[in-house]
Structures are given as C-alpha cells and as structure tokens.
Amino acid sequence: MDAVMSGEKPRLSPLTKVGALPVSAVALLPFVGYWLGGGAWHWLTIVLIFVIGPVLDRLVGEDNLNVPPQLEARYEKSLYYRLTLWLYLPVQIALVLFSYHLITNTDMALYAQIGLALSMAVGVGFGATLAHELCHHPSRLDRFIGVQVFSLCGMANFLVYHNYGHHNLVATPEDPGSARYGESFWRFMPRNIGRKLVLSWQIEAKRLKTLGKSWLSPYNLMIWLTLNELAWVVGLTWYFGPLALVLFALQYAAPRLLLSVGDYLEHYGLSRRKLSGGEYEPPRAIHSWDDSYMLSNFLFTAVDRHADHHENSGRPFQILRVRHEAPRLPYGYLTMIFAAFVPPVWRRLVHPVLEAFYDKGEVVPHALPGVLP
Template sequence: MEGVLKPGTTQLSVVARVTTWPLIGLLALPVLGWLLGGGIWHWLTVMVFAAVSLIDPFVGPDNINHRPEDEAALEKSLFYRVMLWVLVPAQWAVAVFSYWLFTGGQLSTLEQIGLLLSSSIAVGFGATAAHELAHHGQRFDRWMGILLFTPINMCDFAIYHNYGHHNRVATPEDPGSAKYGENVWVFGPRSIVLKTLMGWEIEAERLRRQGRSPWSLHNGMLWMTVLPVTWLVVMISLFGWLALPLFIAHFLFARGLLAVADFLEHYGLARRRLPEGGWETIRDAHAWDDSFLVSSLFFCQIDRHSDHHANVGRPYQILRVMNDAPRLPFGYLTMLWVAMIPPLWRKVMHPRVEAYWDSGAAAPHGRPENLPERYRADAVY
C-alpha cells in the first residue's frame, strides 16, 4: 500500500506494527462469549479488560520514536486510516448484536449484567479510535469518527475537543483540565456536562461570526445530537424499551472512560498567563506522558499525550515520547483505577506533581485551598 515503509528500513513502534487489531479483538469478545455458550462467558470482555489492566505494568513501556526521515512514509500510509475505518462497521455490528441478545429474553439476570458490562467496554473503547479520526485533516475520516461516536452518544465531543480543549487546555477555561486536589468522582460528571455546554457555545459563536442564528441547521451541535438520538430511536424500534439501559450503559462507560483519561492527562498542570492577558503556547510540559505498551495498544497511543498537544495534526502511528514531558508512573490502564481511589491517587501523584512544579516547567493549577502554601503565589486559579 502506498506510503508503507519497506521491511528493514526502520524500527517501528509496536502500535505502528499492530495498529487497531487489539481494538478489533476487544470488539469481538462479546460475540465470542456468546459462541462459547454464554453463562460466565458473557463476562469475557470484563475478564480480559481486568487482565490487560493487570499486566500493563509488567509488560512495560515501548519508547520507540520513529526516525524523522521515516515519519513521512508512515504518516501518508493509507493502511493506518483503513485500519481505523474498519472499526466503524465492526463497532456498529457488535452494538446491534448486543442489543439483540440483551433484549431477546433468553439471558439470565447475571448473563444480562455480564453482557451489559462487556458490550459497554467493547463498544465504548471505540471512542479512542473516534478521537483519533476526529483529528484527521480528511473530512471522510472525521465523519467516520463521528459514526464511531454515534452508538455511545459522544458525537458532540468532536466539537468541544477540537475547538475547545485543544485551545484552552491547561487553563481554568477548560473543563477537561483537572486541578490539583480535585476528586475524579466530582471532576468527571462536571466535565462531561460542561464539555457539552462548551460545544454549544463554540458553535453559537461560530455562527454569530457568520451572521447566522445559532438555532439554524448549520449548527454542528444540532446534528451531533440528532445522530445518537436517531440511533436510540432505531434501537428501541427494533428491540423495545429494554434497549434503553444498554444505550445508557454504553454512554456512561465511554463518557466515563474519556473523562478519567482527561483527569490523568493534565492534572495540576497549567500554562502561565501572559502580560497581555492570553496564555503561553502549549508545550510538552502541559500534559502527562507515558508509553506503557498495553495501554498504548488500546488507546491508539494517545498516552503519548504531550506530543499530541504540541503537534495536534500528528497521527497516532508516529506520536513520539517527549523526553521533557512529565511522566505518569504507569499506563492509562493502571492509572484509570488509581484515579478512582482518591487517597491512592494523591499518594501516587501528588509528590510527582509537586516535583514537576519545582522544576519550573509548568505552573501549578489548582484552587488555593487545595495547594500547598509554597505554590499558591505562582498558581493559576
């Protein structure tokens, strides 16, 4: 395929070699559980998710950065785009299969719970690939990302994230940038609501600049709302009202997954305000980085987060580990669980955050009452 490097010309990162096969495999697990006879096998995806979370720290990082002269070939390769596109029909097929099986009346309550959780994980992880597609310069790719967001009711993410988060990250203006001392259980629900509201504000302002009404059909947020609502109406029409709890579960897992990822990615890090009132340029210092291999495989290497923000258009297969960026102690699959236990999160992360502040690379980001006194004068509130 055009753009693919010839064998032996470079050392590829594991993600560049494996691409989206782990996500495709994850999608297949609810179907495999049914083929294996159901029962405990309807919990298969849950078991695999727990297993990969446990092994991630032991597998360790993949710190390969591609040579600059090889990046162009990797970036223009159609192969990486196709591997993302494949997830759209796969995700939709597994989602519809899950609705059919969940509402069919042949499952016990325990099997229904297992299928609900398993399909939420399998379908919800489509959000990681959708995030990648939403950043692509090609209109077709961006729409494929929106289609991946549709079954999990996250289409509005494409507007908030691209035009809100990436402009306001690591400032108090961004609901997706967590402050030092925040509890993820408070941050998550608040950020989900505020990110959606910001999406409406972004579109309203865009249309006002064009002399159009925010309530016109040109409002992207309107269509980003219509798509998942249409999905839900179709699922209820096909499978009855029992489809509603499955839709809600898919929504909650995906939204929660990306909200906790947001919490990890910028916790306590702020850009400094400039004398004229704006914010300093986004740098490596404003996002927590890591490259633990198993996490990278399931998150489309977005855990190389500093490079993602410093170079927004860089596709996932060539994202780099940035040596000057702050580093999470473990991969996302581990830190997701750490974040959900606030005392453990503070024990693991606060010494690391404060040590990075002491380096002067990033300003403290937090409310005065939550910050150690020695950081309050330099903090961004």
C-alpha cells in the same frame, strides 16, 4: 538513525506495526465469549481488560520507541492506519446489534445479560479513543466515521468541543477537560462532562454569530449531531423494545466515564503561563502527562502519548512520540484509571511526581485554592 542510513529495518513501536486493530479486537471479545458458550463467558471482556489487563500492562512494560524522523512521512501517509481506524465502525455496529439481540430476544440468565451488556459498553467505550483520532483528521470521510462512532455512544459533540475548545483552552482554568491539583476525580467528572456539553453549544453558537446566522438554524452542526444520536436511540428502541433504552444509557455512560477519567489523567495539575498580553503561552509537552506502557498504548490508540499530541495536534497516532520532558504517569492508563477512582491512592501515586515537576519551575501549578503544599 544509523539503522535507517545503513538500510537495516528500523525498530518500531508495536503500535506502529499493528495500527488501531487492538480496539476492534476488544469490540470482538463479546463474540468470542458467545462462541465459547455464553454464560460466564459473557464476562470475558471485563476480566481480560480490567483484571488481567493492568497486570499484563505492568509485566510487558514500556514502549519508548519513536518512529525515526526520516520515516515519519512514509508512515504518516500510509493508508493502512486509516483502514485500521475505519474497520472499527462496522465492528462497533455489529457489536451493538449482536448484544441487543441476545439480551432482548434470547433466554439468558441475568448474570450473563449483565456481563454482555457491560462488555458491549466497554467495547463501545474504547472506540471513543479511536474516534478521537478520526475527528482530528483533515479528511471529511475520517471525521464522518469518527462522528458515527461517537454517535452510537451519544458523544458526537466531542468533535466540536475537543477540536475547537479543548485544544485552544487546554491547561487553563477555562478548560473543563483540565483537572486541578487536589481535585478528586469524582468532583472533576460532573464539571467535566456537563461543561464540555455546554461549551460545545457555545462554540457553535459563537461560530454562527460571526457568520451572521442564528444558533437555531440548519447551519448549527450541534443540532445535526444531536439528531444523528437521537436517530440511533429511536431506531434501536423501535426495533428491540424499551430495554434498548437501558442498554443505550449504558453505552452512553461508559465512554463518557472513560473519556472523563482520561481527561483527568492527561492534564492533572498542569497550567500554561499567562503572558503579558493576556493570552496563554502555546501548549508544550510539559502541559500534558505521558505514559508509555505498551498495552495501554495499544488499547487507547496512543492517546497516552499525550504531550506530543497537544504540541502537534495534527500528528497522527502512528507517529506520536514519547516526550521525555513531559511529566510521566507512574503506571499505564489501565492501572491509573483505577487509581483515579480512589482519591487517596491517586494522591499517593501522583502528587510526589507532580510536586517534583513543579519544583523545576517550568510549569504553572493548576490547583484548587489553598491545597498546594
């Protein structure tokens, strides 16, 4: 604040400086691997993100800088951040077409094909966090771009479930996106993915019923979202052949896995209190896990500043704040996603933090029956 009042340039989070460009950079890595000579270089994305990334995330450390309140309006209105989000869609489409072409029309060794296919899936998968941001924007153009990004990985229903389901039900037993204490990721994932899809259709059917319309009608947004996804599948298969179905299945699976493990990290073991009238208290910062590691923040478009996102769902990513009253993950997302895959490691890292948070008495435990200490 003193820097703002004195006219000095305030210290800003690196993410506030660069916007969502790092996500497009991840999607461009397969092009770099090809330019470097292909072959083993097609594994460049996998090595950089999942081998070197967690180490760098720990070495670079945390970024706890928030935009000064006096400057939030300026950064919120800046067109630059929307442009960095929009940029990803043409990059994503180019990545998919480039990868499909190389895999189906060139003589690549099998190990190189696998490396490129996985790298493409990762590039598409990280776009899901960026599309999440776009689907929260009030602009129809932004939401349209977000839906197109999700359509290329078969997840366009996210717009309906997340905005009208998750944000209303978060940190309650009714939310398939909120994991329970003692629930392993591998137990959580099928419930999470399956119930989110079912809930998306239920939400849209309920909306149409209030309007006096059938769920099976042209007014059903879920039908149009599904047709949009099918158009991509049919088009890619028609042009590139049957192998395109395998590649699309891969780019379908990667973002769902990434978002499912993200859900697992974000609300594990946390529940809102039920009030005397039967409704739940409003979402607060204490109902989401935070993480402020800089590299994770870059690659996940600040979704790891999750406590502020849920308490203020209209706040765009560039001005999301670190909330110190929220429980804090011991490491960044780049590390914790792997911890979630190994339940004993997850319990050893997270349960002591969570149990100490329970002891404060501010949050209701959300747990499987009979597993609380």
